Each structure stands twice: as structure tokens, then as C-alpha cells.
Amino acid sequence: MNPSGLTNAPVMDVVFSAEEKQKFDSELAEILTHYPSDRKRAAMLPALRVLQSIKGWLPPEGLAYVAEQLGVSKERALEVATFYVMFHTEKPGKYVIDVCTNLSCSLWGAERLLAHMEQRLGVPAGESNERFTLRETECLASCGTAPCLQINEEHYESLTLQRVDEILTKLP
Amino acid sequence: MIQVEKTITRNWGKPGSHTLAVYREAGGYAGLKKALKIGRAQITEEVKKSNLRGRGGAGFYTAVKWGFVPKNSSQPTYLAVNADESEPGTFKDRYILENDPHMLLEGIAIAALALDCHHAYIYTRGEFKRQAEIVNNAIAEAYRAGILGDQMLGKDHRLDVYQVRGAGAYICGEETALLESLEGKKGWPRLKPPFPAVVGLFGAPTVVNNVETLAALPSILENGGEWYARLGTEKSGGTRLICLSGSVNRPGVYEVSMRTTLRELIFDPELGQGMPPGRSVKAVIPGGSSAPVLAADEIDVAMEFEALKEKQTMAGSGGVIVMDDSTCLVRCLWRISRFYAEESCGQCTPCREGTPWQTRILRKIEEGRGTPEDLSILVNVASAIAPYPPIGLGNTICALGDAAALPVHSFVAKFRPEFLAHIDQKRCPFGENPWGAFGGGRV
Numbered sequence: 001m002n003p004s005g006l007t008n009a010p011v012m013d014v015v016f017s018a019e020e021k022q023k024f025d026s027e028l029a030e031i032l033t034h035y036p037s038d039r040k041r042a043a044m045l046p047a048l049r050v051l052q053s054i055k056g057w058l059p060p061e062g063l064a065y066v067a068e069q070l071g072v073s074k075e076r077a078l079e080v081a082t083f084y085v086m087f088h089t090e091k092p093g094k095y096v097i098d099v100c101t102n103l104s105c106s107l108w109g110a111e112r113l114l115a116h117m118e119q120r121l122g123v124p125a126g127e128s129n130e131r132f133t134l135r136e137t138e139c140l141a142s143c144g145t146a147p148c149l150q151i152n153e154e155h156y157e158s159l160t161l162q163r164v165d166e167i168l169t170k171l172p
Numbered sequence: 173m174i175q176v177e178k179t180i181t182r183n184w185g186k187p188g189s190h191t192l193a194v195y196r197e198a199g200g201y202a203g204l205k206k207a208l209k210i211g212r213a214q215i216t217e218e219v220k221k222s223n224l225r226g227r228g229g230a231g232f233y234t235a236v237k238w239g240f241v242p243k244n245s246s247q248p249t250y251l252a253v254n255a256d257e258s259e260p261g262t263f264k265d266r267y268i269l270e271n272d273p274h275m276l277l278e279g280i281a282i283a284a285l286a287l288d289c290h291h292a293y294i295y296t297r298g299e300f301k302r303q304a305e306i307v308n309n310a311i312a313e314a315y316r317a318g319i320l321g322d323q324m325l326g327k328d329h330r331l332d333v334y335q336v337r338g339a340g341a342y343i344c345g346e347e348t349a350l351l352e353s354l355e356g357k358k359g360w361p362r363l364k365p366p367f368p369a370v371v372g373l374f375g376a377p378t379v380v381n382n383v384e385t386l387a388a389l390p391s392i393l394e395n396g397g398e399w400y401a402r403l404g405t406e407k408s409g410g411t412r413l414i415c416l417s418g419s420v421n422r423p424g425v426y427e428v429s430m431r432t433t434l435r436e437l438i439f440d441p442e443l444g445q446g447m448p449p450g451r452s453v454k455a456v457i458p459g460g461s462s463a464p465v466l467a468a469d470e471i472d473v474a475m476e477f478e479a480l481k482e483k484q485t486m487a488g489s490g491g492v493i494v495m496d497d498s499t500c501l502v503r504c505l506w507r508i509s510r511f512y513a514e515e516s517c518g519q520c521t522p523c524r525e526g527t528p529w530q531t532r533i534l535r536k537i538e539e540g541r542g543t544p545e546d547l548s549i550l551v552n553v554a555s556a557i558a559p560y561p562p563i564g565l566g567n568t569i570c571a572l573g574d575a576a577a578l579p580v581h582s583f584v585a586k587f588r589p590e591f592l593a594h595i596d597q598k599r600c601p602f603g604e605n606p607w608g609a610f611g612g613g614r615v
Contacts, residue, residue: 034332034334036374039355039374041355041356042354042355042356042374043356044356044357045336045337045338045339045353045356046336046337048339049337049339070356072356076357079357079358080356080357080358083341083358083359083517084298084338084339084340084341084358084359085339085340085341086298086299086339086340087339087340101507102260102461102507102511103260103261103418103457103461103493103504103507103508103511104260104261104417104418104423104493106504106507106607106611107417107418107419107493107495107499107607107608107610107611108610108611108613108614109607109610109611109612109613109614110613111607111611112611112612112613113613138258138260138342138511138514138515139258139259139260139261139262139461139511140299141257141258141262141263141265141266141297141299141300142263143260143261143262143263143415143417143418143423143491143493144263144415144416144417144423144424144425145423146417146423147613147614150299153299153301154301155299155301155302158614159614160613160614160615161613
């Protein structure tokens with residue numbers, strides 16, 4: 001181990017399996033066709049999204065790999081990763097649940113919904129356990145069908161407490 | 173209700189409205205055919221005649237914005253489509269993406285012809301996973317049908333369209349932050365000038381247009397700019413999508429005449445269907461949570477750019493949020509302020525430091541710990557971010573600072589007694605449910 005926590009082992013040993021590396025590389029190659037050849041670094045958001053879809057989060061070695069592929073420093077990759085709330089630089093629970101409590105949702109009971117979720121999941125908003133990461137989030141453009149939440153980017157709207165319970169019960 | 177010819181929403185509700193086949197069956201891509209026939213200069217002329225104004229928030233004339241692109245640049249011109257809909261209370265672009273992605277693509281193609289542009293990027297908000305899938309399918313259909321790619325409906329104009337998803341940052345709806353994000357960076361707005369039309373994506377001339385703005389182009393080309401202008405008011409062409417939410421019986425997206433007033437929107441049986449039983453209007457935000465709030469006696473105003481500007485507020489993104497007389501407005505403002513504190517990008521000191529400060533003071537007042545001095549500090553902090561009125565005096569690089577300060581200024585000015593009641597009674601006078609008639613949630 002060097003002081004940064006990164007090993008000198010080949011990337012696929014510490015980040016990706018051979019199969020995962022192939023998937024990442026081929027998806028990145030396709031993404032790069034949509035940018036000018038001297039603007040590879042512009043593909044940062046799509047590249048991080050692919051990494052997160054494969055690993056479930058953005059491990060430091062993965063960020064370093066993305067940075068290397070796009071020709072930027074790993075600090076640049078980390079800067080971008082930590083700016084956007086949908087990117088996870090720490091390993092989240094199996095299900096990331098984002099409950100909107102912005103004005104229009106709160107006018108339709110979002111605070112009650114969030115309190116219910118905290119109690120039911122046993123996780124306070126802003127925290128995680130192995131299974132759940134529960135977060136309060138900002139407006140998800142469901143103001144006309146409030147209240148709403150997302151579970152791993154799947155969107156649910158016009159929620160009642162009963163419907164939320166049904167959704168949670170069905171999670172594998 | 174003022175009857176209006178449906179333009180943007182004309183296909184909504186048809187089975188398969190998101191597919192190319194259904195779009196074409198309904199006459200889709202006729203506007204693009206006409207655009208190909210009349211050519212570049214004439215397209216811009218029609219858009220100019222239409223009085224089309226940007227539907228993302230600023231209400232700038234689209235043809236004028238296009239006109240800022242240098243004519244003989246050695247660089248390519250880019251089109252960046254702003255589908256990063258994140259202003260609280262706004263949910264219209266999302267339905268365009270879901271219901272009629274080809275209307276957007278046709279608009280993109282028309283704009284690309286007018287701008288002599290061959291590369292368009294659609295920047296879609298990260299949370300719109302399902303919408304992004306629908307758009308990607310529509311893009312693939314358009315390539316297969318010869319609308320995108322090497323040729324455009326048989327004519328020599330190459331156009332490539334690529335969709336990029338954001339990753340959760342309100343600031344990226346600001347056009348220069350959007351460009352930074354498209355370049356693979358954190359979304360820090362750029363100092364202007366230069367404006368994106370001159371120095372935009374990858375340093376090249378770039379036009380950033382909102383989804384609804386572009387989706388208006390097909391019907392403008394098909395029916396003519398004058399026809400579109402006649403649908404609107406003297407200075408604002410067309411219809412507009414209004415997103416109605418909050419304490420109202422029928423929230424939703426409505427395509428309305430710009431002569432429709434806020435009161436008609438809330439009470440018309442074909443629109444909002446009135447207030448919850450026994451409740452009356454207390455306050456209305458007319459254009460997304462950034463827009464200065466209006467009191468109950470100010471809602472006989474048309475939902476049009478100029479009319480709302482006269483009331484020292486703005487049409488913004490069309491997000492109308494209604495609060496009834498049993499709602500605590502201190503609580504509402506606290507939640508709004510928390511949003512701007514959370515979403516401040518941290519680049520400019522007044523916004524980075526001021527937005528959490530506003531939030532802390534509002535929390536203190538709401539929880540019954542406030543003093544009269546806190547109220548003046550609150551207004552001072554807001555003034556340091558952006559004085560008001562009028563709108564647009566912000567001390568920050570982008571308008572997020574204004575957006576954060578305007579609600580504070582307007583709520584405190586119009587509802588001061590309610591803030592003072594919290595301070596005098598040392599508690600929230602609304603007790604257990606500060607969120608109004610529907611605050612207990614759906615059952």
C-alpha cells in the first residue's frame with residue numbers, strides 16, 4: 001500500500017473483475033465517440049455513471065481508473081464525484097431511498113412520509129445501514145403528484161403510507 | 173377558462189405518443205420539412221415573428237438569443253438543450269420528455285438548421301432515468317428514420333444528438349454551469365460576458381435552449397410565426413405550460429393562454445378546481461420557488477412575463493405553488509431557503525455564506541426562538557446576496573443568489589405579521605401541522 005491507499009496492482013484486480021473491466025472499457029469507448037477527440041475529459045459524468053452502475057458506488061481505485069482513461073488527475077475525478085449528490089463516494093446501502101421534502105411535497109405530507117420511513121427502516125435521514133441509505137432530497141419534479149421518492153433511481157409518486165409499505169415489502 | 177389551441181400538449185394522452193410512428197401520424201416533422209424548404213434565415217425570421225420567449229426561467233426572446241451567435245466563426249456551433257428541470261414547483265419539461273420526445277427532437281433539428289449547427293447535446297437531469305430512456309429511444313428512432321445523422325430528411329445537413337444525464341445538482345440548470353458540467357466538470361457558473369453564444373461549450377459558440385422552448389418550434393414553423401404570436405400577448409407569443417402544485421384540488425400541468433390569470437388557474441373547473449374545502453388562498457408563488465411570492469389580493473394577474481414583472485415577480489419556469497390560509501409561511505420560507513443553501517455551489521461568498529445564514533435564522537424564528545432583531549438581520553443577509561426590488565441586482569456570478577434572496581425579501585415584506593407572531597408567541601402559531609390542508613398527506 002502506498003500512502004494514498006492505492007495499490008500498484010493492476011486495475012482489474014483491485015477495482016474490476018476481467019468481465020467488469022471489459023464492460024466499462026467498451027461502454028466508455030462508445031461514450032467517447034460522442035465527444036471531440038481532444039475533449040475526452042468531457043465524458044466524466046457519463047464515465048462515472050458507468051462505474052457506479054457496475055460497482056454500486058465510486059471506489060477510490062475506480063475514480064483513479066476513470067481519471068487515467070480521461071487524461072485528468074484523480075483529484076479532478078474526485079472533485080466532480082463529490083459535487084453531485086447522485087454519485088456515491090462512500091458505499092451506500094443496497095437501496096438508496098431519496099424522499100423529497102421540498103415545498104410542494106411538504107404541502108402534501110412529505111414530512112410525515114419521511115418520519116414514517118425513518119421509523120420503518122430504522123435509519124435516520126442522512127444515514128445508512130447495510131440495506132438502506134435514507135436521504136432527504138430536493139425537488140424531483142413530481143410536485144403535481146406529491147409526495148414522491150426514489151429507490152435506486154426508480155421513481156414513485158402520489159404516495160400514501162400504505163403504498164410505501166407495499167413498495168418496501170416487495171423489495172428483494 | 174380562456175380556450176386556447178393546444179400546441180405543446182396536443183399529443184399528450186394518445187397511446188404511444190412517445191413513438192415516431194404516432195408522432196408522424198399526428199402530422200409530426202411537418203415543421204422540419206418546411207424549415208428545410210425555407211432555409212436558415214427564414215427560420216429565424218419566423219421565430220422572431222412568433223415572439224417566442226425562453227421557457228426556462230429568464231423569458232429571453234429566442235430569436236434574439238440565436239442572433240448573438242457570430243456568423244462567420246471558424247469553430248462549430250453547438251446547441252445545448254437544457255433538460256435539467258430542477259426549480260422547485262416545476263415539472264413540465266419532464267412530461268414533454270415522457271409524452272412527446274419527438275416534438276423536442278424536431279425542435280432541435282429546426283434550431284440546428286437555423287444555427288448551422290451539427291452537434292446538439294441534451295443535458296437531462298440525473299434523476300430523470302425513465303425520461304432519459306424514452307429520449308434515447310426517440311433519438312435512435314430518429315437516426316433510423318434519416319432525421320438525424322448524415323442527412324436530414326434527405327437533405328444535406330448532418331446533425332448528431334447525444335443525451336448526457338446530470339447527477340443531481342440544481343445549479344446545472346444555470347446555462348453556464350450546464351456547459352461546465354457538459355465539459356465534465358463540477359457545475360460552477362461562469363462569469364459573463366462572454367455569453368455562451370460567443371464562448372460556450374468547448375470554447376465554441378453555443379446556444380442553450382430549454383426543452384419547452386425548443387418543443388414550440390415545430391408548430392411555429394408549421395403554422396407560421398404570426399400564428400404563434402397571435403396565441404399570446406403583445407410581447408409574449410404562444411401558449412405556456414403551467415405546473416400547478418400545493419394546496420389546490422387538482423394539481424397538474426396545464427397548457428394555458430398567457431392571458432389566463434393565477435386566480436383562473438386555481439379556481440377554474442377545467443384547471444385547478446379550487447381550494448380544499450373550507451380553505452382560502454393565502455399566498456401563491458407564480459414561477460418556481462425563486463419567484464417573489466404574491467399575496468391573496470395579488471392573484472388577478474395574467475401568467476405572462478410582462479404582467480408578472482409589473483408585480484415585481486416573475487413568470488420564471490411556470491411553477492405555481494399555492495399555499496392556503498392554514499399554512500405556516502415561515503415554515504414554507506425556511507424550507508425554500510434550505511433548498512438554496514443546499515444547492516449553492518459555493519463559488520461566491522454572499523451566496524455560500526448567506527444562504528445557510530438565512531436558513532438558520534428562519535429555523536430559529538419558526539421554532540419560537542427568534543427576536544425582532546433576527547428579522548432585520550434576515551433581510552440584511554438577503555440584501556447582501558441580492559437587494560430587492562427590482563429583480564436582478566444580485567451580488568453573485570449567477571442568478572442562484574437572486575433566487576435565494578427573493579423569497580426571503582418577498583415573504584417578509586408581505587407577511588411580516590406572521591413572522592412577528594412567531595417571535596411574540598415564542599412558538600409556531602400553526603402548531604402540529606404547519607403545512608396546510610393537505611399537509612397530513614394522502615390517504
